[in-house]
Amino acid sequence: EDTGDDDNYEYGKGDFTEHACRYCGVSNPACVVRCNVPSCRKWFCNSRGNTSGSHIVNHLVRAKHKEVCLHKDSPLGETILECYNCGCRNVFLLGFISAKTESVVVLLCREPCLSVNALKDMNWDLSQWCPLIDDRCFLQWLVKIPSEQEQLRARQISAQQINKVEELWKTNPDASFEDLEKPGVDDEPQSVALKYEDAYQYQNVFAPLIKLEADYDKMMKESQSKDNVTIRWDIxxxxxxxxxxxxxxxxxxxxxxxxxxxxxxxxxxxxxxxxQSVGHVIKLTAQEEVALELRASQGVPVDVNHGFSVDFVWKSTSFDRMQGAMKTFAVDETSVSGYIYHHLLGHEVEVQMVRNALPRRFGAPGLPELNASQVFAVKSVLQRPISLIQGPPGTGKTVTSAALVYHMAKQGQGQVLVCAPSNVAVDQLAEKISATGLKVVRLCAKSREAVSSPVEHLTLHYQVRHLDTSDKSELHKLQQLKDEQGELSSSDEKKYKALKRATEREISQSADVICCTCVGAGDPRLANFRFRQVLIDESTQATEPECLIPLVLGAKQVVLVGDHCQLGPVIMCKKAARAGLAQSLFERLVLLGVKPIRLQVQYRMHPCLSEFPSNSFYEGTLQNGVTVNERQSSGIDFPWPVPNRPMFFYVQMGQEEISASGTSYLNRTEAANVEKIVTTFLKSGVVPSQIGVITPYEGQRAYIVNYMSRNGALRQQLYKEIEVASVDSFQGREKDYIILSCVRSNEHQGIGFLNDPRRLNVALTRARYGIVILGNPKVLSKQPLWNSLLTHYKEHECLVEGPLNNLKQSMVQFQKPKKIYN
Amino acid sequence: EDEVHVKQKVTEVDPLEEANFDQELKAVVQARESMEQRRQELRGRPTLNMMIPMNVFEGSAKDHHGRGISGESGDEALDEDTGGNREVQVRVLVKRGNKQQTKQMFIPRNSSLVQSTKQKEAAELQE
Ligand SMILES: [Zn+2]
Ligand SMILES: [Zn+2]
Ligand SMILES: [Zn+2]
Incomplete structure (x- = not known):
């Protein structure tokens, strides 16, 4: 039984820093000593950090502790510092004396041994007693001061924080800095910042936000139990x-x-x-049916179909991996290069170039030729340790990324790690990279191995199964046995697992490129892998801690691809979203002054459709790589108000309603008109797969699906094949024709989801050939961006009303847009 | 290889905080009661307990006579000429329970322990 889970895996490297300075985290054995008070036994380093005394001296003074012990790996080995003569261990009394004629030194206490007359007669030079603690620091040759680099990468702790934590230790000796800054249960969490003192502060800010989101996710999913579910059984x-x-x-x-x-x-x-049995969802059918592959094979009541209950089994894995990555980022100096460490935290770092020979041409085999802005992107990225590539809709992000990965892999710096937050994006990229001839391994979560994938042949589990199918292969034999019998004897199972693990490792290690989701990069199967070069696609849709998971495997060169002008990560917990968890790392780096390299030629939209998005979201820089002719829908007879301008805003005055669930909105008039437009498209020769209906509200989505299937003028099946989805789920995809239903129509309330300019950008940039927008201009025009969109449509005589077969220009008055206050 | 230049912010130590710390430090260093206590404790005990393993002063005595703390490397003289920052080797005598041990250590030439000995040496040489 392969559960495929890693519940017992401890994320984040923590154990090896047992002797890390409890103030700042420095863990170099030559630089730390242990407080020898039995109730304390904490380690501290000899750096001053931001305080006047060194950390160990600070601790001893504040805690009134006086004894210390050296680290076993220090030059003197594990040694309690004490007077050679009397055994006094008060470090504030101790000092070194040297022999008069020899290079021999001993520790001697100031009081009373220094004044023992008998000593003077010996070889010792008592006049040159040299205190162990000098200038509020241990003698540097005995306890080294951490290097500048080590100190820069340590937790930056202030004297005030030291006092606070020492106070806390008096009642709770195991308290950590995180405890110091823990907000109370009802407090608003601390907001994300632009810059962080150190990775500990970073962790202190993000860890509670991830926790909030995890708790919310758990609560929500576990409350989704359904009873009276009807089952259809299959094998x-x-x-x-x-x-x-x-x-x-x-x-x-x-x-x-x-x-x-x-x-x-x-x-x-x-x-x-x-x-009862647990299973994994292996697919979702177009009819919104769930296919659940069960773990149990015996005792399943397959002759029963009714009266089942379904619960969600919540997993903390992805959140655990984010927390683990932040911990690793803080405590493991090798997790990322120094440059990347400081850059991510917003420290001012001297610009660094990557010294690598540039290829003569920047395209890659098996991929389309690159355009000028794509070549520029590849070339610039290859020379920098951190870069951002902004790919507006349809600008060839994936091809550019694949070409980049090709060149990075050819630089011989080891394997390249390629990630994205979503599986769909990872699959797309894996396919393109594989087309260049590189050896690609697509690592899937074990829970997804049964899920079909367009790049199945690249997946690790597929390659393991098909590596060596000769009869001699032990693994193959066991696999066959397991498939036939459903399970193996425990000794065979053990053998099988070991062989499988070894084969997995062997295949992964021989790949040029490993592709997985950001969360997948935290898979224990990659725990011992190091990746100097990491590319993250769709990085603007990932939270920062999610992005960190692939980075802390040794990154020296990081490429973030995305578009911060489109939708960001989905954060369910409002508290966490308000505190800034929804801001991606890409965006923060932009705010810190990293200039994204923008891909500038779009190959998706009819030039008329790209005009407004280009001007409103990309400072007018978007050029068209497709001509009007290439986007002319020949033979399609659709009543566009302006011929050769396949777009219009269809004025709607119908009321919005709250949906049955009470949490969403719908608009019946708009839904009815969506059906009419769809029918007109279908009648004119457009096929269902070319059409996408998008709307920001789930209530309206469900209503439109229902309405079309009941009231559609044509064959029902045609309407069933039309994809109706939320704006958010359409990000990253395209359709030939898009119908956008805005829903919101009220005098006084806001326009909700539509307020986010990034959502509007996504909605407007999905169509290749034509777009129809349905909405209430009176309501929408209050928002400045919608106002300018409406004005744009009006100026081009594309703001219309009336029946579809007789569209007339609308004279509806816009409202004055509200000013935006920052 | 992983060299990074971070533009360092000047860390300012809060003067009030520093004064406060100094006071506490003084209190620890000069803790009256503990000092008195130690004198009491030690009154009954033999005051000299410096068991020195014999070999510590043997062997090297001839070679290093008159040189005090010194390095064992041949380029010693060169270092002195250039005022270099090189290290000198010393043996540190420590006790593990009742057993004495010596450990080799390197001390920077400019540390006060070395400096004071050197000055003394020089003074003695003058005489
Ligand atoms: Zn202590
Ligand atoms: Zn420290
Ligand atoms: Zn003593």
Whole structure:
């Protein structure tokens, strides 16, 4: 039984720093001593940091402790410092004397041994007694001062903090700095900052936010139990039981994704005992059915179909890995290079160039030729330790990233790690990189191994299964046995696991590039891998701690790809979002002055469609790599108000309503008109897969799906094939035709989701050939950006009303936009 | 290889804090009661307990006679000429329970322990 979980894995390297300075974290054995008071036994270093005395002296003075012991790896070995004559251990009384004629020294206490007359007669030179603690610091040749680099990378602690923590230790000797800054239960969490003193402060800010988000996620998912679920049973190709059922989502919040774990329960009846089993979601069908592959193979009540219950099994793995990455970032000096460490924390670092020979051409085999801005991006990135690539919609982010990875891999600095927050993005990138001829391994979470993937042949689990299928291979034999019998004897299972692990390691190590999600980079199977070069795609959709997971595996060169003008990471907990968890690392680096290299030629939208987004979100820099002719939909007869301008804003005055779930909105008039537009498209020869309906609200999404299937003028099946989705879930994708239903229509309330300019950008940039927007201009025009969008449509005579077959320009009056105050 | 130049911020020590610390430090160093206590404690004990292993002063005595603390490397003289910052080797005598041990250590030439001995040496040489 391969549970594939890493619940017992301890994230973040912590153990090896037992002797780290309790103030600042420096752990060089030559620089630290242990307080020898039995109730204390804490380690401290001999650096001054931001205080007038060294850390160890600070501790001894503040805690009134007086004895110390040297580290076992220091030159004197594990030694309690004491007077050679009387055994006095008060370090404030001790000092060295040397022999008159010899290079021999001993520790002697100032009082009384220094005044013992008998000593003077010996070889010792008592007049030259030299105190152990000098200028509030231990003698540097005995306890070294950490190097400047070590000190810069340590926790920057102030005298006030020292006093506070020493106070705390009097009642709780195990308290940490985190305890000092822990907010009370009801306090607002500390907000994210632009710069951080050190990685400990960084951790102090982010750890509580991740905790908040994790708690919220847990609470929400575990409250999603459903009863009276009807099951359809099936058997998968791997002979495992699969349960199909509908798991209705009531609002926008919980999205099941493949790999999620659910528990299926049956309370039992006269003929069946109570039963339950956990399984992984392996797919979600177009009919919103969930396919759950069960872990249990025996005792499944397959002759029962009704009366099941489903619970969500919440996993803390992704949050644990974020917390672990932050810890590693703080305590492990080798986690990232010094340059990257200081840069990420916002310290001023002298610009550094990467000294690597540049390739003669910047494209890569198997990929399309690069355009000028893509070449510029590849070239600049190869020379810098940290770079940001901004890829506006349709500008070839993936191809550029793949070309970059190709050149990085050819530099011979070891394996390149390629990540993205979403599995879809990782798959896309893995496919493109593999096209260049590089050896790619796509590492999937164990819980997703049963989920089908477009790049299955690149996945590690597939490669392990197909590496050596000769009859001689022991692993192959055991695998076959396991497949046939469902399980192995415990000794065979042990052998199987060991062989599998070894094969996994062997395949991973021989790859040029490893691709996985950001969270996947924290997989224990990569724990002993080091990656100097890391590229993170869609990095603007990841939280900072998520981005950190792939970085702390030894990064020296980091490339973040994304677009901070599109939607950022989804944060469910409002408190955490308010405190800034939704800001990506990419964005913070932009604020710190790292200039993103922007890809400037878009290949997606009809030039008319890219005009407004280019001007509003990209300072007008977006150029068109496609011509009007290439985006002319020949043979499609659709009533565009202006021929050759495939766009219009369809004025709607229908009321918004609160959806049945009470947490979302819908707008019936808009939904009815969406159906009419869809029908007109279909009649004119557009096929369902070319059309996407997007709306910011789950209530409206569900309503439109329902409305079209009931009231659609054409065959029902056609409407079922049309994708209706939220703006957020459409990010990163495109359709030939987009219909956008805005929903919100009220006098006094706001426009909610539509207020976010980044959401508008995403919504406007999904279409290749044409776009129709449905909304209430009176309401929307209050917001400055929507006002300028409406003005843009009006100026081009694309603001219309009336029936579809007789659209007329609308004379609706806009409201004055509210000024934005910063 | 991983060399990084961070533009260092000037760390300022809060003068009030420093004064406060100094006071506490003084209190620890000059703790009256403990000093008195120690005198009391030691009254009954033999005052000299410096068991020195014999070999410490043997062997090297001839070579290093008159040179006090000195390095064992041949380029010693050169260092002195250039006023270099090199280190000198010393043996530190420590006790582990009742056993004495010596440990080799390197001390920077400019440390006060070495400096004072050197000055003394020089003075003695003058005489
Ligand atoms: Zn202590
Ligand atoms: Zn320290
Ligand atoms: Zn003594």
């Amino acid at each position: 998968g190709l791997n002979k495992k039981r699969v349960a199909y059922f509908v798991f209705p989502k009531e609002d926008n919040e919980l999205r099941l994704v493949p790999g999620d774990e659910l528990r299926l329960r049956y309370s039992g009846d006269a003929a069946h005992p109570a039963w």
